[in-house]
Amino acid sequence: MDYMNNLFVFGKTVSGDAFTDxxxxxxxxxxxxxxxxxxxxxxxxxxxxxxxxxxxxxxxxxxxxxxxxxxxxxxxxxxxxxxxxxxxxxxxxxxxxxxxxxxxxxxxxxxxxxxxxxxxxxxxxxxxxxxxxxxxxxxxxxxxxxxxxxxxxxxxxxxxxxxxxxxxxxxxxxxxxxxxxxxxxxxxxxxxxxxxxxxxxxxxxxxxxxxxxxxxxxxxLQRIPVEYWVKYITDKFHHEGKSITAKQATWIVDQVEGNSSYVQQLSWYVFQRTTKSVNNDILAEALTELVEQCVDVFEARTESLTAYQMNLMRCIADGNHTGLSSAKNISKYNLGSSSNVVIIKKSLLEKDLISVEKKDVFLSDPVMGIWLKRQ
Ligand SMILES: Nc1ncnc2c1ncn2[C@@H]1O[C@H](COP(=O)(O)OP(=O)(O)O)[C@@H](O)[C@H]1O
Ligand SMILES: [Mg+2]
Missing domain, CATH: 3.40.50.300 (P-loop containing nucleotide triphosphate hydrolases)
Structure with a gap:
C-alpha cells in the first residue's frame, strides 16, 4: 500500500530520492x-x-x-x-x-x-x-x-x-x-x-x-551514519512544508539504532501525524504505532524461546552489550551460570535474534528491544 508514498519508503528496495548515503x-x-x-x-x-x-x-x-x-x-x-x-x-x-x-x-x-x-x-x-x-x-x-x-x-x-x-x-x-x-x-x-x-x-x-x-x-555493510539520516529526514519534512528539528530527527534514528528500514518507517509515522511541526507527543505516538505494527511478528518469533533465552534478550534490551555473563547480570536477569550464558547466546545467534558487532551483542531487531522493555 505504500507505493504511493515516495517520501519515506520501507518494505521494498529503495532507489532514486529514497536512497541515501x-x-x-x-x-x-x-x-x-x-x-x-x-x-x-x-x-x-x-x-x-x-x-x-x-x-x-x-x-x-x-x-x-x-x-x-x-x-x-x-x-x-x-x-x-x-x-x-x-x-x-x-x-x-x-x-x-x-x-x-x-x-x-x-x-x-x-x-x-x-x-x-x-x-x-x-x-x-x-x-x-x-x-x-x-x-x-x-x-x-x-x-x-x-x-x-x-x-x-x-x-x-x-x-x-x-x-x-x-x-x-x-x-x-x-x-x-x-x-x-x-x-x-x-x-x-x-x-x-x-x-x-x-x-x-x-x-x-x-x-x-x-x-x-x-x-x-x-x-x-555498516549503518547509514546519523548525519545522513538527519539531513534526509529534515529535507523531506521541509520539502512538504513541515518542520522537524535535527534533534528530533536524531531521536528517530536513535530509537531504532539506525536500522534503515525502521528509520524510514518511524519517520513516516511521525510525518503523518504532523500538521506543521513535530512535538514530543507526536514522536511518542509514532513510536508506539511502530511497536504495535510489529507485535504479532515479535510474538511469533519469541514464542518458542525458553525462559533463559527470554531473560538474556531482556538483559540485552536493557542496554547491556558486553559482559553479559557478569555476576550482576546473571543474578539480575536470572541467567543461571556463565557457561549457560554461552549456550543461550549461541542459540539466539543461530535464531538470528541477536547479532554480534565488534564483540558487542545487539538484538537483531531494535524495535523488538523496545517491545521487550515495554512488557
Ligand atoms: N541507502 C538507503 N537509503 C535510505 N533507505 C534505505 C537505504 N537502504 C535501505 N533503506 C531502507 O531499508 C529498507 C530495506 O532495504 P533492503 O535493501 O531491502 O535491505 P536488505 O536487503 O539489507 O534487507 C528499505 O525498504 C528502506 O526503507
Ligand atoms: Mg534484501
Missing part, C-alpha cells in the same frame, strides 16, 4: 562488478543490501556487462536453486525472448523443460523442469552464465540475494563445494553473494576448510 559501498561494488571481483556482502536484515546491489547494477550495467539478479530466498534444495539461477541468467543476459530461447536450446539441450513466460518479454520466465536434472545437467545449469558470456563476448555478474539460504539445503556442504568448484574456473563471470544472518554467511568462508574461503572481497 552508501557512496563508498556503491563505488566499491561497481568496481568489483566491472573488474570481475567476486564479492560477499553481509549485514543484518533491512539495512540496505538489496537496494545497494540494485543501485550498483544500475550504474555498472552496459551492453558488454550484464548483471543478473536472483533471489534464492524461497529455494529449499539445490534443484530449486539451480533452476532459479538458470532461469535468471537466461532471461537477464538477453534483451529479447528469441535470444534467451536460443541460448536455452543451445546450452540446456540435455534435459527437457517447459517455460512459463508471460506475454511481457521483459518479465522473468520460469523454467519448469520436466525431469529431475541429473548431476551432469545441474552442472550445465551452473555453467550457463560463463557459456553465455563466451558466446556473446560479454562479462556477466550474477548477484545472489539471500545466499545464506543454501546453508539449509540437504547436503549443503557438498553443494557448496560443487558451486565453488564450478565457479572458480569462470573467467567471464563473477559473483556477488549476499545475505543477512551473518553467522550463516560467515560459515561459508570463515576458515580454510570452507568452500568459499578466500573466494572474494568481503563487505560488511
Amino acid at each position: 552508501r557512496e563508498k559501498d556503491t563505488a566499491k561494488l561497481v568496481a568489483n562488478f566491472q573488474y570481475g571481483v567476486n564479492t560477499f556482502l553481509l549485514s543484518p536484515r533491512r539495512w540496505g543490501k538489496t537496494s545497494l546491489v540494485k543501485k550498483a547494477k544500475s550504474i555498472a550495467e552496459n551492453s558488454k556487462l550484464k548483471i543478473v539478479y536472483v533471489d534464492v530466498h524461497l529455494c529449499r534444495s539445490r534443484e530449486e536453486f539451480c533452476e532459479r539461477f538458470a532461469s535468471a541468467v537466461l532471461t537477464q543476459t538477453s534483451n529479447k525472448m528469441e535470444e534467451w530461447m536460443e541460448n536455452a536450446k543451445m546450452f540446456l539441450n540435455r534435459f527437457s523443460f517447459g517455460v512459463n513466460a508471460s506475454a511481457d518479454p521483459t518479465n522473468e520466465l520460469t523454467l519448469k523442469m520436466q525431469i529431475l536434472p541429473q548431476e551432469q545437467s545441474m552442472e550445465d545449469l551452473l555453467q550457463l552464465p560463463e557459456r553465455i558470456a563466451k558466446r556473446k563476448k560479454i562479462s556477466v555478474v550474477v548477484c545472489i540475494d539471500e545466499f545464506q539460504q543454501i546453508g539449509s539445503f540437504p547436503n549443503s556442504a557438498q553443494f557448496q563445494t560443487e558451486l565453488r568448484s564450478v565457479w572458480q574456473h569462470h573467467e567471464l563471470t563473477s559473483y556477488c553473494l549476499f545475505g543477512s544472518k551473518k553467522h550463516m554467511m560467515e560459515a561459508f568462508f570463515d576458515d580454510s576448510s570452507k568452500p568459499f574461503y578466500k573466494f572474494g572481497d568481503i563487505i560488511y
Whole structure:
C-alpha cells in the first residue's frame, strides 16, 4: 500500500530520492562488478543490501556487462536453486525472448523443460523442469552464465540475494563445494553473494576448510551514519512544508539504532501525524504505532524461546552489550551460570535474534528491544 508514498519508503528496495548515503559501498561494488571481483556482502536484515546491489547494477550495467539478479530466498534444495539461477541468467543476459530461447536450446539441450513466460518479454520466465536434472545437467545449469558470456563476448555478474539460504539445503556442504568448484574456473563471470544472518554467511568462508574461503572481497555493510539520516529526514519534512528539528530527527534514528528500514518507517509515522511541526507527543505516538505494527511478528518469533533465552534478550534490551555473563547480570536477569550464558547466546545467534558487532551483542531487531522493555 505504500507505493504511493515516495517520501519515506520501507518494505521494498529503495532507489532514486529514497536512497541515501552508501557512496563508498556503491563505488566499491561497481568496481568489483566491472573488474570481475567476486564479492560477499553481509549485514543484518533491512539495512540496505538489496537496494545497494540494485543501485550498483544500475550504474555498472552496459551492453558488454550484464548483471543478473536472483533471489534464492524461497529455494529449499539445490534443484530449486539451480533452476532459479538458470532461469535468471537466461532471461537477464538477453534483451529479447528469441535470444534467451536460443541460448536455452543451445546450452540446456540435455534435459527437457517447459517455460512459463508471460506475454511481457521483459518479465522473468520460469523454467519448469520436466525431469529431475541429473548431476551432469545441474552442472550445465551452473555453467550457463560463463557459456553465455563466451558466446556473446560479454562479462556477466550474477548477484545472489539471500545466499545464506543454501546453508539449509540437504547436503549443503557438498553443494557448496560443487558451486565453488564450478565457479572458480569462470573467467567471464563473477559473483556477488549476499545475505543477512551473518553467522550463516560467515560459515561459508570463515576458515580454510570452507568452500568459499578466500573466494572474494568481503563487505560488511555498516549503518547509514546519523548525519545522513538527519539531513534526509529534515529535507523531506521541509520539502512538504513541515518542520522537524535535527534533534528530533536524531531521536528517530536513535530509537531504532539506525536500522534503515525502521528509520524510514518511524519517520513516516511521525510525518503523518504532523500538521506543521513535530512535538514530543507526536514522536511518542509514532513510536508506539511502530511497536504495535510489529507485535504479532515479535510474538511469533519469541514464542518458542525458553525462559533463559527470554531473560538474556531482556538483559540485552536493557542496554547491556558486553559482559553479559557478569555476576550482576546473571543474578539480575536470572541467567543461571556463565557457561549457560554461552549456550543461550549461541542459540539466539543461530535464531538470528541477536547479532554480534565488534564483540558487542545487539538484538537483531531494535524495535523488538523496545517491545521487550515495554512488557
Ligand atoms: N541507502 C538507503 N537509503 C535510505 N533507505 C534505505 C537505504 N537502504 C535501505 N533503506 C531502507 O531499508 C529498507 C530495506 O532495504 P533492503 O535493501 O531491502 O535491505 P536488505 O536487503 O539489507 O534487507 C528499505 O525498504 C528502506 O526503507
Ligand atoms: Mg534484501
